[in-house]
Each structure stands twice: as structure tokens, then as C-alpha cells.
Amino acid sequence: xxxxxxLARTFRTRRGDVDAVRGVDLDVRRGEIVGFLGPxxxxxxxxxxxxxxxLEPTRGEATVAGLDLRRDPAGVRRRIGYVAQSGxxxxxxxxxxxxxxxxxxxxxxxxxxxxxxxxxxEQLDLDGLWDRTCAxxxxxxxxxxxxxxxxxxxxxxxxxxxxTTGLDPQARAxxxxxxxxxxxxxxxxxxxxxHYLDEADALCDRILVIDHGTIxxxxxxxxxxxxxxxxxxxxxxxHHADLPRAEAAAGALPGATLAGTEDRTVVVRVPAGATLxxxxxxxxxxxxxxxxxxxxxxxxxxxxxxxxxxxxxxxGETPPTPTGAPA
Amino acid sequence: MIATDTDARPxxxxxxxxxxxxxxxxxxxxxxxVWTVMGLAQPVLYLxxxxxxxEPLKVQLGVGxxxxxxxxxxxxxxxMFGAMFVGFxxxxxWRDGVIESERVTPAPRSALVLGRVLRDVVVIAVxxxxxxxxxxxxxxxxxxxxxVLGVLTAAMLGxxxxxxxxxxxxxxxxxxxxxxxxxxxxxxxxxxxxxxxPIVSPAWLKDLSDLNPLKHVVDGIRAEFLGDLSxxxxxxxxxxxxxxxxxxIWFGTRTFRRENG
Ligand SMILES: Nc1ncnc2c1ncn2[C@@H]1O[C@H](COP(=O)(O)OP(=O)(O)OP(=O)(O)O)[C@@H](O)[C@H]1O
Ligand SMILES: [Mg+2]
Numbered sequence: 001x002x003x004x005x006x007l008a009r010t011f012r013t014r015r016g017d018v019d020a021v022r023g024v025d026l027d028v029r030r031g032e033i034v035g036f037l038g039p040x041x042x043x044x045x046x047x048x049x050x051x052x053x054x055l056e057p058t059r060g061e062a063t064v065a066g067l068d069l070r071r072d073p074a075g076v077r078r079r080i081g082y083v084a085q086s087g088x089x090x091x092x093x094x095x096x097x098x099x100x101x102x103x104x105x106x107x108x109x110x111x112x113x114x115x116x117x118x119x120x121x122e123q124l125d126l127d128g129l130w131d132r133t134c135a136x137x138x139x140x141x142x143x144x145x146x147x148x149x150x151x152x153x154x155x156x157x158x159x160x161x162x163x164t165t166g167l168d169p170q171a172r173a174x175x176x177x178x179x180x181x182x183x184x185x186x187x188x189x190x191x192x193x194x195h196y197l198d199e200a201d202a203l204c205d206r207i208l209v210i211d212h213g214t215i216x217x218x219x220x221x222x223x224x225x226x227x228x229x230x231x232x233x234x235x236x237x238x239h240h241a242d243l244p245r246a247e248a249a250a251g252a253l254p255g256a257t258l259a260g261t262e263d264r265t266v267v268v269r270v271p272a273g274a275t276l277x278x279x280x281x282x283x284x285x286x287x288x289x290x291x292x293x294x295x296x297x298x299x300x301x302x303x304x305x306x307x308x309x310x311x312x313x314x315x316g317e318t319p320p321t322p323t324g325a326p327a
Numbered sequence: 328m329i330a331t332d333t334d335a336r337p338x339x340x341x342x343x344x345x346x347x348x349x350x351x352x353x354x355x356x357x358x359x360x361v362w363t364v365m366g367l368a369q370p371v372l373y374l375x376x377x378x379x380x381x382e383p384l385k386v387q388l389g390v391g392x393x394x395x396x397x398x399x400x401x402x403x404x405x406x407m408f409g410a411m412f413v414g415f416x417x418x419x420x421w422r423d424g425v426i427e428s429e430r431v432t433p434a435p436r437s438a439l440v441l442g443r444v445l446r447d448v449v450v451i452a453v454x455x456x457x458x459x460x461x462x463x464x465x466x467x468x469x470x471x472x473x474x475v476l477g478v479l480t481a482a483m484l485g486x487x488x489x490x491x492x493x494x495x496x497x498x499x500x501x502x503x504x505x506x507x508x509x510x511x512x513x514x515x516x517x518x519x520x521x522x523x524x525p526i527v528s529p530a531w532l533k534d535l536s537d538l539n540p541l542k543h544v545v546d547g548i549r550a551e552f553l554g555d556l557s558x559x560x561x562x563x564x565x566x567x568x569x570x571x572x573x574x575x576i577w578f579g580t581r582t583f584r585r586e587n588g
Contacts, residue, residue: 052431078433088428090420092355104347105432107340149428 001157001189002028002051006060008213009046020046022213023060028191028206031183035204036193037301043213044193045085048159051191052082065157078106081155085162085193088146091135095126095145098134099152106153113152120148123178125171139166147175151182158182160192164199176203197301207301209308216308225299231273232259232297233280235266238290246289253280264292344434348442356446366409367454370401371461377523378465388525390553394467399548400522401462402455402477403541406484409451411513413489414496414505417443421500430583437580444489444579451485452478473551476561480548483568484541487575494582516541540567 004026011018021043028034036044049055051064053073062069065079089098096117103113121127124144134142143166150158160179164172180203182188194200200207201221209217209224217224233253237246243264250268251258253276259267270276273296284291356363374397381393388396420426429439455478459467492509499505519526520541526533536542547564555561 054427054430074433077431080431082428082431084424084427084431087424090355090423090425092359093351097351097354101347101351102428102432105344105429105434107343107433146424 001030001032001066002026002062002064002191004051004060004062007047007050007057007062008059009043009050009055010058019213021050024210024213024215026208026215028189030189031187032205033179033183033190033192033203035200035207036191036210037195037197037200037207037305038193038210039195042210044210045161046213047210048082048161048191048193052080052159053077054082079156081150081153081158083146083150083158083160083163085165087142088149089134089142091133093134094130095132095134095137096121096130098145099148102149103152108153116152116154117148120151124148125174140168140171143167144171144175147178154186155188156186157189158191160190162193162195164194164196172199179203197305201301209305211308217304221301224301224304226271230255230269230271231299232295233268233270233273233277234293234295234297235284235291236293237264237266238292240264242289245287246284249283249287249289250280340433341435341438344438345442345445348429348434348439349445350442352443352446353449356450363450363454366405366450367457369408370405370454370458373401373404373523374398374458374462374465390549392466392468394462394465395469395552396549397523398459398462398467398469399477399552400520400545401458402481402548403484403520403545404517404522405454405458406451406481407488407516407541408513409454410447410485410487410489411492411509413443413447414492414509415502417493417496418500418502418505421497426497436583440490440493440579440583441576443493444486444576447489448482448486452482455481469552470554472556473548473554476551476556477548480544480564480568483572484544487568487571490575490579494579497582520545540571543567544571 004024007021007024007026008019009021011020024043024047036047038044046055050057051062051069053069053076057069064076067075067079069076088102089095096114099117099120100110100113103116104110108116118130121130124147126141126144126148129137129141129145134145137145143163147160147163150160163179164175167175176199179190179192182190192204204221206220207218207224208215233250235246235250237243240263243261243266247258247261247266250256250266253268253270256268256270259269261267277294277296281291281294374394378394378397381388381397385391385393385396390396417426426439430436459474459478495508496505499508516539519532519536519539521536522541522545526536526542543560543563544567545564547561547568550558550560550564
């Protein structure tokens, strides 16, 4: 559905050039839900705007929905839907009219567009808002209206730029359902950006991690987690005196790295921790080491992100401290 | 509903999409008619307050009644000022993300700007008609064909200036930059057009005003209001109006076609 090679975009500004995207290769198959994950300013929106023909790439090429981005932008537009990060409706206009007008620009029939729009309003919990002006909607309602705009013409490939920003947990879960249904019931392909690790984890078949305009990691959520950090086993011994022996036993597990000890607690990271845990517990028991607590912590995408980029997504705003720079 | 691979698009896109954009814009204007009414209030006030001052000058002006001289000027002013500031509305839409969401559809770029221009043309044609009716109440007497041509000219000027205004707005994308730019163009154009008073002296000022196409457009309408539909003066008026429309629309559509416009 999407094949991009060396896609890059440099913005010329008065203060010099900004290399927003520096050569992105990506492939998305039909029927996949792919998450594009990265901190603020990583180049997610810029990449999406290139793939949706809104911005001409400085370098590189891509085929989107089977058509060449540079040679047939109008054809690409006909086949895709796009939900922008920053809204798509006029405050003075009425919600339903915006959706129908948008569909008409795709050549849809008015009656069909109206029926689909109303159906989407129902599915996205916007019932009763058809005749309201967009300015009078709540932030989350207006966001869902943007999503209805992007889906009303039933595109085979949908780009969603931070679709769940500003949605409450229930609306988010509802949107996830909707996105899954797009794939399962319609065979659509979805390419979405997000800051939320749990969202990428729960929703996406595959994740691309972008930072400073380049893709730094790629894989299924599970692959990424395995690749980078492994599971954490957290043991809390009952008696402080047992700590060194527990540490030794855990550290002896195949592929283990000791991640820290504290008071009565040992943390080790091991690949595929679940398969090793039972054996470890048996050997501790045989040694007569009593435990207060055992925890197996699966790595989160936040761990992945931290390892790959040196930054946590939660403080994505702070620039990375260059190594060796004076503090 | 299964997403399909066919790209069937039955409707002719340019005309259809222009009309979609036009209807949307018209609906928004009708729902909030404050600007339309305000835009009309200005020339009507001029008519009421300034017209009587001109009445004693009708012999010098070479017209049967002062409004034959004055209403053409107001029509041109309406066409110009009614359209020149539409770019502000476009910046607001751009900020709301409307322009980008239209640009991601397969609609021809020209339809996105021309649909809006069409709305402005219709608004100005209605305002111009109302202006002439009010003028008639004040004492305007002129051949019907001349009046129709005058309103048409105003509407066409509206197309030219609206299209250019959209182009500039989409380029600068900021009200703070747009306002001084438009005023900087509008003021000299207006002052050098002889819209309110004929510019006869000093000679350098007259020569300068001769370079202003709007002056010839006003002169053309004035001739038409006196019944001359095919003298050199009115022909110049038609020609320059059409030229302005061509340039304005070329500028507008070209800007909308640019990838990051
Ligand atoms: N029109 C522009 N002109 C100049 N610089 C730009 C422009 N658009 C984006 N940039 C810069 O390009 C970089 C990437 O921006 P982009 O919007 O793609 O980031 P993002 O990953 O979408 O971030 P966010 O999570 O905040 O939405 C940023 O440094 C941004 O300042
Ligand atoms: Mg973004």
C-alpha cells in the first residue's frame, strides 16, 4: 500500500534550513495497521503530509495506494483519506454539512454521503450533533468530527495524525475499535501517528519509531520489546541476608543482566522472562530463600523508546543531552 | 461497505467541485450576513452624504444628473473593496485546517479558489444591484443596459480582486502581514482612480492616474451610464476589466496549485 524510499523534506526558513525528515524508507502492506511513533518534532506530520501529496518531498520517492506520488498526486488523493493533526472544519459551519461537502469533493453522491456521514456520527458517538456549528462542539467531539471527515468516502488507505489526542479514555477505546473494524470489515489499511505507547501497543500490527527525521526501529510491538530490553524479573526477599544469594541465582540465568538491587529487591533483565521464572523460583526455594514478592515486568514501548533514542516519550520535549557535553 | 480499488468518479470534477465549494461558501455567508450588509452600507452612505455635494457640479461633470457620474465610481469601489479583503476569511479557514482538508481531496485546485470567488462575485452583484436601486431613489437616471453593464463590471472586478486576495492570503498566511499589504495597494489605487472626483489637474497627477486601469474602468461605466456602449472609452473599460479578471484568476489558481500553498 505504501512504499517509500529515501523520503526527505527540508524546510527553508529565515533562520536556516530545517531537516524535518532525512530519508525515510517504509513499506506498509494492505490491511495493516501501522503506528508511527515518535516524540514532538520527530517528523511524523511532515512524513504524512508528503505521503498525502500535501507537501512535495525534497528528495526520495514513494508509491501510495499503488500510484506514484510525484507522477499522479491526484490519483493518490482519490484513493486515500487523511485526518490532519490540527483539525479540518470551519467553526462557523455545521458539522454534518462539513462532512457531506467533504464527501462531495470526492465525487460521492449527496444521498450516499449523507447516509454515510450519519452512520459515522453514530459510530463515533456524535449523535445529535449533525446540525451544530463546529465551534460549539467540545474538543473531543470536534476531533471525532475530523475523523468522520477523513473516513466518509470509505478510503482504502487512511492516514490518521494523532487521532486520539484530546479524547477521553472511553472515546479512545471506541476509536480503536473503529480502526480495527476498518481493517477487518473493509480491508482498509491504516497508518497512524501517536505519542501513546499503550495505543501503539494495543492497536498496531507494526510500529515504526521515528526520531530526528529518521526511522530508528521497526517491528511488531512484541518484536520491538524483545529486541531492545527483554523482561524484568523483580524479586523481593524476606530477609536482607538472602539478597546476595538471590542476586547470584538470578544473575546466573541465561542472558541475564543485573539491572539493580535495592534494600531487599533485585531486578534482572532477561530475554523471555516468563520461560525462566518457574525454574528460578524452584532453585530459590531449594536454597531456602524466602520471597515476599515476585514480579515479572514486560517491557513497555517506553523502555524501547528510552533505549533507542536516549529519551523517554513522556519527557519528549526535553532535548537529549549530548554525551560528553558540559552539564 | 468494502473499500474498493475502482476510481470511478462519475461527475465532471471541475464544474461540480467549484459548485460544491461555492455552495459551502455561500451558505456560510448567508448564515452570517453581517459583512455583506456592512459592505453595502459603505457605498450607500457615500451616496447619501456625498451625492448631494456633487449635484451642483453636474454641468462641469458633463452629466445630466450627478448620480450618473457618482454611482459608477461607487460600483468600482464596491467591486474592489468588497473583494479585496476576502483573504482574511481565507486565513481563518486555513487556520482551522479547512484548506488543507480540501487540498487532500481530488478536487482540482482551481475549483477550491474559484468556488469561493464565485461566492464573492454573487455577493457583489447583489450589492451592486441594491446600490443602483438606492441610487435610483436618490435620483439616478441612466439607461438600463448601462446600469446592467456597470453592475456586471463591478462583479468582474470583484472576481479579479477576490482571487488575488486569496492568493496573497494563502502566501502570507497571517492577518498582520495581509492588512498593511492590502491597504498599501488599495489606497493609491483608490486615490488615483477618480472614483469620487475627476482628476483633471495637476498634469502629473492626471498622467499618473492614466496609468491606473481602474480609472479607465470607471470612465467606461460612466460612458455606459450615459448610453455610450461602444465608444473607445467603454471599450477600454470592458477590455481592462477582462484583463484584470484574467490576471487575478491566474494569480489565484496558480497559488492554490503550488504544493505548499
Ligand atoms: N512549515 C514548516 N516550516 C519550518 N519548519 C517546519 C515546518 N513544519 C514542520 N517543521 C519542523 O520540522 C520538524 C518536524 O515537524 P513535524 O510536524 O513533522 O513533527 P511531528 O513528529 O509531527 O511532531 P508532533 O508530535 O509535535 O506533532 C520540527 O522541527 C518542525 O519545527
Ligand atoms: Mg505532528
